[in-house]
Amino acid sequence: MTHAGHAGTAVPVVGWLVTVLLVLVPAAAYAALVRARGRPWPPLRTASTVAGLVLAALAVSPLLGPHDPRGHMVQHLLLGMVAPVALVLGAPGTLLLGALPVARRGVARAVLRSRVLHVLTHPVTAAVLSVGGLHVLYLTPLHALAAADGTVRALVDVHVLLSGVLFAWAVAGPDPAPRRPSVTTRAVVLVLAGGAHAHLAKLLHAHDLHGLRDAAPLMYYGGDLAELLLAVALFASWYRARPSPVSGPRRRAHPASPHPDRPRRSRVLPPPGTAVQVDAGQA
Amino acid sequence: MDAPGGPVQRGRSMLVAAAIGVGLMAAVDEIVFHQILAWHHFYDRATPAIGLLSDGLLHTAEIVVLVAAGFGFADLRRRGALAPVSAWAGLFLGAGGFQLFDAVVDHKLLRVHQVRYVEDLLPYDLAWSGSGVLLLLVGAVLARRGRREGAPVRGSGR
Numbered sequence: 001m002t003h004a005g006h007a008g009t010a011v012p013v014v015g016w017l018v019t020v021l022l023v024l025v026p027a028a029a030y031a032a033l034v035r036a037r038g039r040p041w042p043p044l045r046t047a048s049t050v051a052g053l054v055l056a057a058l059a060v061s062p063l064l065g066p067h068d069p070r071g072h073m074v075q076h077l078l079l080g081m082v083a084p085v086a087l088v089l090g091a092p093g094t095l096l097l098g099a100l101p102v103a104r105r106g107v108a109r110a111v112l113r114s115r116v117l118h119v120l121t122h123p124v125t126a127a128v129l130s131v132g133g134l135h136v137l138y139l140t141p142l143h144a145l146a147a148a149d150g151t152v153r154a155l156v157d158v159h160v161l162l163s164g165v166l167f168a169w170a171v172a173g174p175d176p177a178p179r180r181p182s183v184t185t186r187a188v189v190l191v192l193a194g195g196a197h198a199h200l201a202k203l204l205h206a207h208d209l210h211g212l213r214d215a216a217p218l219m220y221y222g223g224d225l226a227e228l229l230l231a232v233a234l235f236a237s238w239y240r241a242r243p244s245p246v247s248g249p250r251r252r253a254h255p256a257s258p259h260p261d262r263p264r265r266s267r268v269l270p271p272p273g274t275a276v277q278v279d280a281g282q283a
Numbered sequence: 284m285d286a287p288g289g290p291v292q293r294g295r296s297m298l299v300a301a302a303i304g305v306g307l308m309a310a311v312d313e314i315v316f317h318q319i320l321a322w323h324h325f326y327d328r329a330t331p332a333i334g335l336l337s338d339g340l341l342h343t344a345e346i347v348v349l350v351a352a353g354f355g356f357a358d359l360r361r362r363g364a365l366a367p368v369s370a371w372a373g374l375f376l377g378a379g380g381f382q383l384f385d386a387v388v389d390h391k392l393l394r395v396h397q398v399r400y401v402e403d404l405l406p407y408d409l410a411w412s413g414s415g416v417l418l419l420l421v422g423a424v425l426a427r428r429g430r431r432e433g434a435p436v437r438g439s440g441r
Contacts, residue, residue, distance in 0.1 A: 019299075112337075118403070122430050136433045146309055187347055187351060189342075190347055191340065191344045191347050192340070194339075194342075194343030194346070194347070195336070195339040195340035195341075195342070195343045196339070197343075198338070198339030198340075198342055198343055199336050199339035199340075200334060201339075202335050202338070202339065203335075206335070219360060222340075223343075225344075227343055227346050227347070228346055231346060231350035231351070235351050235353075235354040236354065237352050238354060239309065239354045239357060239358060242358060
């Protein structure tokens, strides 16, 4: 970080070294937890985590200088929105709980049940910390301060990443959580937070704050992308968790398996199901 | 109207498809008129503050509604509860409703933006509202046709 000023010379070796370490160290910890778990772990979760680490590290790598407005915006999009979604879809909480020795699980359970954690991980808290934090950054002198001071900039980056992870986890995280708010609550918070984010982007554009006029559309449409990813993650989990009378097309493909508990439904459902497909195609 | 546990859910089919109609119409507006024709823009410098805020909220609500409706539709199909005619009715009603809302509320009341920045705006406004009304009419006709949907299926099932 202290060598960021040397960018003029050749390849900023230290910057890239930090970037590589930012990927390798957490990835190694994740891999160690997967091994400690003992049972199989979905490879897609690992892939998602690695992708999130790579994106977050690229955001703070020498590739994106903070002094170019568009580079600054891409950095914030990656660090605060895209990388957090990928990291959260890696289900770090589930992995951590599964890898814990049995003796320590009581402690973990107590932490998970604590009121402080519930307040902190509520979607509204997370939205205030992440999107509210962005308002503080752009509507107060903090942005100018961060541009001048490397330490402030690093702290802002850490806050952007952590609050982004918290928001993604609170809205669409696959980890189990006691007293997680309903899908409706989480969807409403997602819309409100997204609206506030889009509004801030338009303010940056309208008043050319910090010379970010040309970067503001990136913030606006990048916010859409993050919102889309979170909405898909949220409603996909709703879809998977929803009890279906006939449990999916897989069950329907084997009509031999009887449903003694619901004989009426299993007889009724397949014909209209096929009729529906034909009708939808013709209409 | 929403019969949980009943084989065909007419009301739910219509509602989910209407949400898809809203999302599709919004997407057409965004892609064709904002991006391809560039008749109106990301921000036109004439938008008042309330328009700016409501635009941000409407825009993000569209995305979430479209995704939610997509999974809701998949769920209806999975359970064989989809009523196709009612769903088509909902799609047209949603698309027409959004078009009329965009023409009246977004353009005229909130003045988020105008259809196109020309001297005589009237033909454009009429085209916007007229297409909305037309879509709503198609939806209404389909909704009438879909009223009996589900009844025979339920009868034959028992």
